[in-house]
Amino acid sequence: MSDPVRVHLRVPGTAPMPELMALIRAIESAGFDGAGILDSQMLSRDAFVVLGQAATHTSRLTLFPAVTNPFTRHPSVLASAIQTVEELAPGRVKFVIGTGYTSASTIGRKPATLAEMRTCIATVKTLLDGREVDWNGTRTRLSYAARRRIPILMAASGPKAIELAGEVADGALLLVGFNRGIVETALDHLERGARRAGRRLDDLEVIWAVRTGTASTLEEARRQARPTAVHWGILRWGGQWLGPAGLTLPAFEIPDAVWKVYPDLSHAHDWDAAIAATAFVPDEVVAQLCDALGLIGTPEHCAERIAEMTALGVRHLYVMPFQTFVGPDREVRAFGDAVFPRLRAAGLR
Amino acid sequence: MSAGHAGGGPMAPRFGIVLLPESLAEWPARCREAEELGFDLLGVADSQSVFRELYVALTLAALNTSRIRLGPLVTNPLTRHLVVTASAISSVDELSAGRSMLGLGSGDSAIYTIGAPPATVAGLEDAVVTLRRLTDGAPIDRGGRRWQVHRSTRRVPIYLAAEGPRTLELAGRVADGVIVGLGLTPDVIRLSLDAIERGARAAGRALSDLDVWWFAKANVADTRQAAVAPITMALAASANHAFRFTLEGKGVPADLHEKIRGLQREYDAHHHEIAGGGNAALTDRFGLTDFLVDRFAIAGTPDECAAQIRRAVSAGARQFVITGFVSDVGQFMRRWMDEVVTTAR
Numbered sequence: 001m002s003d004p005v006r007v008h009l010r011v012p013g014t015a016p017m018p019e020l021m022a023l024i025r026a027i028e029s030a031g032f033d034g035a036g037i038l039d040s041q042m043l044s045r046d047a048f049v050v051l052g053q054a055a056t057h058t059s060r061l062t063l064f065p066a067v068t069n070p071f072t073r074h075p076s077v078l079a080s081a082i083q084t085v086e087e088l089a090p091g092r093v094k095f096v097i098g099t100g101y102t103s104a105s106t107i108g109r110k111p112a113t114l115a116e117m118r119t120c121i122a123t124v125k126t127l128l129d130g131r132e133v134d135w136n137g138t139r140t141r142l143s144y145a146a147r148r149r150i151p152i153l154m155a156a157s158g159p160k161a162i163e164l165a166g167e168v169a170d171g172a173l174l175l176v177g178f179n180r181g182i183v184e185t186a187l188d189h190l191e192r193g194a195r196r197a198g199r200r201l202d203d204l205e206v207i208w209a210v211r212t213g214t215a216s217t218l219e220e221a222r223r224q225a226r227p228t229a230v231h232w233g234i235l236r237w238g239g240q241w242l243g244p245a246g247l248t249l250p251a252f253e254i255p256d257a258v259w260k261v262y263p264d265l266s267h268a269h270d271w272d273a274a275i276a277a278t279a280f281v282p283d284e285v286v287a288q289l290c291d292a293l294g295l296i297g298t299p300e301h302c303a304e305r306i307a308e309m310t311a312l313g314v315r316h317l318y319v320m321p322f323q324t325f326v327g328p329d330r331e332v333r334a335f336g337d338a339v340f341p342r343l344r345a346a347g348l349r
Numbered sequence: 350m351s352a353g354h355a356g357g358g359p360m361a362p363r364f365g366i367v368l369l370p371e372s373l374a375e376w377p378a379r380c381r382e383a384e385e386l387g388f389d390l391l392g393v394a395d396s397q398s399v400f401r402e403l404y405v406a407l408t409l410a411a412l413n414t415s416r417i418r419l420g421p422l423v424t425n426p427l428t429r430h431l432v433v434t435a436s437a438i439s440s441v442d443e444l445s446a447g448r449s450m451l452g453l454g455s456g457d458s459a460i461y462t463i464g465a466p467p468a469t470v471a472g473l474e475d476a477v478v479t480l481r482r483l484t485d486g487a488p489i490d491r492g493g494r495r496w497q498v499h500r501s502t503r504r505v506p507i508y509l510a511a512e513g514p515r516t517l518e519l520a521g522r523v524a525d526g527v528i529v530g531l532g533l534t535p536d537v538i539r540l541s542l543d544a545i546e547r548g549a550r551a552a553g554r555a556l557s558d559l560d561v562w563w564f565a566k567a568n569v570a571d572t573r574q575a576a577v578a579p580i581t582m583a584l585a586a587s588a589n590h591a592f593r594f595t596l597e598g599k600g601v602p603a604d605l606h607e608k609i610r611g612l613q614r615e616y617d618a619h620h621h622e623i624a625g626g627g628n629a630a631l632t633d634r635f636g637l638t639d640f641l642v643d644r645f646a647i648a649g650t651p652d653e654c655a656a657q658i659r660r661a662v663s664a665g666a667r668q669f670v671i672t673g674f675v676s677d678v679g680q681f682m683r684r685w686m687d688e689v690v691t692t693a694r
Contacts, residue, residue: 014499017444041430042498046437049444052405053412072430076463080397084405087373107432108492136464143399144371 003315005306005348007335008034008207010066010320013045015327017053020045023327024054028061030336031349036066036096036318042106043267043324048081055088062092066318067155067173069100070112070120076135078120079127079142086150095124096173098155102267114164117154121168125152151205158240159189166193171205173318177232177241178210178305179292183312185244208309209318211294214334218297222286225296227274228322229289230258230281231266238293245292255280267324295319299338306339307346361694362662365390365562365670366682367422370406371399377413382679384417386686390450390562390670392422396458404437411445420449422528422670423510425456426468426476435483436498438505442484447503451480452528454510457590467593470515477507477523506560512591514544514598521548526560528670530591532644533565533657535664537600542665560668563661566646567671569684573649577642582629583674584641589616589628591645608635647671651684655692662693 009032013020027035035054039047047065054063063085068078078097086093097120099111112120126133130145154165155173165172166189176186191201211228215221222229232238234252242249257277261268268274278286290296295305306317319335321328343349366388370376383391391410395403403421410419420441424434434451442449453476455467468476479496482489485504488497506525511517513531520527521544529541546556566583570576588609592599596606612635616628632638642648647657647669658669673681 013440017440041432041436042496044436045440045443045499046404046433048402049404049408049437049440052402052408053444056409056412072433074397074428074463077397077402077428080400081402081405084373084402087401088405088409106494107430107496108494135462138462138464140398140462142397144401 005310005314005343006033006316007340008032008036008062008064008318009328009331009335010038010318011035011050011328012038012043012324013047013050014038014043014325017045017050019327020050021053021057023329023332024061025057026329026332028058030332031340032061032332032335034062034064034094036064038324039065039068040102040106041072043102043263048085051085052088055085055092058089060092062094063089064094064096064153067096067098069098069103070116071100071109072103072107075120075123076127076133076140076142079124082124082150083128083142083145086148087146090148094151094153095128096153096155097121097124098173099161102263106263114160117161117164118168121152121154128152153205153207155209157238162186162189163193163196166190166199166201166204167196169204171207173207173209175209175320177238177245177292178208178294178309179245180312181244181246182241182292183208183309183314185241187313205316207316207318208314209320211296211322212302212319212331213294213296213322214299214302214331216298218301221297222283222290223275224271225290225293225322226278226281226286227261227265227268227271229286229293229296230278231264232293233285233289234281235265237266241292247288247292249285249288252280266322269325271323271326299334300342302334303339303342303346306343307348310348360667362658362666362690363389363668364685364690365392365668367392367394367670367672368678369394369672369674370401370403373401373406373409376401376406377409379678380410380413383682384414386682387690388417388682388686389668391417391419392452392670393419395421395424396462397428398462399458404441407441407449408444411441411448414445414448416448418448418450419445420505420508421452423452423454423508425454425459426472427456427465428459428463431476431479432483432496432498435480439484439498442503442505450506450508450526451484452508452510453477453480454528455516457586470519473509473516474519474523477509477519481507508560508562510564512599513595514540517541517544518548518551521545521550521554521556521559522552523548524559526562528562528564530564530587531599532591533563533647533661533666534600534644535660537644538563538661538664538666540600561666562668562670563666565669565671566648567654567673567685568646568648568675568681569651569654569689571650573653576648576650577638577646579675580646580648580673581632581638583672584638584645585612585616585628585631587645588632588637588641589613605637605640608637611635612637651688651692654685654689658689658693
């Protein structure tokens with residue numbers, strides 16, 4: 001058997017804490033390898049409160065903030081927080097940091113620059129290693145650094161960010177899309193960054209963040225995926241990946257209704273309204289986008305797509321259900337009942 | 350507030366405790382014990398470079414207790430964005446079924462260790478007003494965006510840590526409660542209550558609208574000397590913190606000003622509140638130990654501690670939040686409740 005496929009699930013902390021803990025236990029029971037806890041202070045319970053409780057309520061699951069950022073907490077607080085969670089769940093924690101998306105937009109700031117990312121990652125790494133950091137002439141270390149390795153992964157969506165991840169982080173959480181052209185192009189960028197630091201692609205942990213939506217029919221799954229697919233491909237949040245994905249799309253005029261969705265189309269509070277706002281995009285375009293974007297279809301279809309992608313070396317997935325304000329219960333069941341058994345049957349788990 | 354303990358009448362003093370999350374191994378048991386012993390408030394220190402993460406420690410505290418109020422004592426408006434603080438304390442409030450409070454100060458070792466200046470009085474005011482709205486689930490328009498966080502079942506009360514007349518007044522004006530860190534001598538208690546009351550009146554409120562707690566460095570032992578020796582570093586921290594901006598209006602005899610300035614120059618924030626750290630010797634070197642014990646501590650034999658508590662109560666203090674910077678915190682908490690508090694009541 002080749003290396004197993006490991007699968008983590010995105011958990012938005014948008015439900016009350018007791019429900020979140022029941023969900024995280026269900027994720028562990030369903031056979032997932034890990035849970036990523038949304039860090040977006042306006043939308044979600046505090047990521048480290050959820051991680052702290054999750055650490056004491058699970059025994060096997062890998063836990064990580066998904067994803068934190070360099071500006072809403074001081075880097076010394078970030079290092080302290082992840083070290084504290086690791087102490088509760090030794091060997092089961094990753095630190096995943098990105099430029100910030102809703103955590104930035106909801107407080108009216110721009111995502112972090114790559115220079116800020118480089119500095120923050122170096123700082124957190126130094127602190128977790130138990131070494132001193134110089135802040136304006138004040139030298140400080142994390143007095144309780146355990147020096148057990150906590151992998152530092154950088155979440156990245158654009159080519160330059162991916163290269164930086166390859167250069168400075170222990171690995172990358174790649175939110176780019178999920179087809180052959182995209183995966184190959186993203187790995188090229190990651191390798192370019194790794195080489196800048198005298199490393200190889202094999203030295204890095206690579207997790208593919210995959211937008212996921214299962215339903216009993218392909219059509220329904222694609223309909224549900226509309227806000228995310230349109231946000232990615234038509235609002236061109238992931239526009240640079242359309243080329244590598246081999247997609248050429250007609251031009252669309254974006255109706256005002258799209259911009260009125262809070263906090264944005266892909267994180268919408270009101271998912272049905274968000275679906276309705278995408279009516280200007282025809283089904284066949286949405287279908288193309290869905291196939292390039294992620295795992296969208298019946299559970300059987302998703303299992304087949306994962307198996308196909310393993311041929312490209314994909315071994316590690318972070319499954320991101322579309323909705324931020326509805327829990328991922330459907331995907332917990334779909335993976336536990338249908339996707340994981342199929343991957344096992346194919347020798348992939 | 351929850352009802353008092355057995356033996357405590359309506360005017361009997363109440364006690365809270367600040368615990369330092371120096372290790373997680375004993376943390377849940379320590380929190381449970383604080384509750385079982387009858388403390389009314391469990392404060393968790395926030396200093397990221399020396400203690401475990403505040404909100405993870407509070408999460409464990411909430412999960413391991415059922416009655417005691419709990420919260421940061423104190424956090425600051427600088428090391429986490431205010432929306433993160435609002436979201437985190439609301440998460441803890443939800444987890445603890447409405448038992449949380451938020452203690453906020455201008456920042457001590459949490460900011461000194463990262464080379465940052467403390468919050469100004471204006472910065473603290475903005476933080477209290479902002480956090481109040483946010484934890485109430487109300488939106489705030491800032492930077493062209495609307496800030497809003499998920500709300501717990503209720504608005505989390507906000508307590509301001511204050512060590513001078515200006516911040517005490519601010520607390521009286523805008524906060525739900527005060528953690529007074531200016532001292533425990535009768536003159537200082539009266540000075541502090543006056544300042545809080547001025548602020549409260551300015552906002553059309555009364556002193557009685559505020560939940561006032563008095564911060565005390567505490568220890569109990571068989572002799573005064575044995576009680577004081579382990580907490581001298583904590584007293585050095587008090588001298589460094591409470592008088593760092595000014596000594597004016599703080600009721601400090603003029604002949605001590607130069608000694609206090611000398612101690613502050615040599616204080617090392619990296620050894621903040623760590624027993625045996627280099628700061629412990631400073632109070633003796635500058636001849637300040639007796640002054641600092643009298644001013645900031647409740648320390649001595651059980652009878653001596655009880656007498657100090659009664660002196661403070663007679664000056665108008667009623668609720669004390671203590672820290673025992675000692676190696677065996679469990680034993681300290683037990684002796685405090687079993688021997689000191691029963692005597693004081």
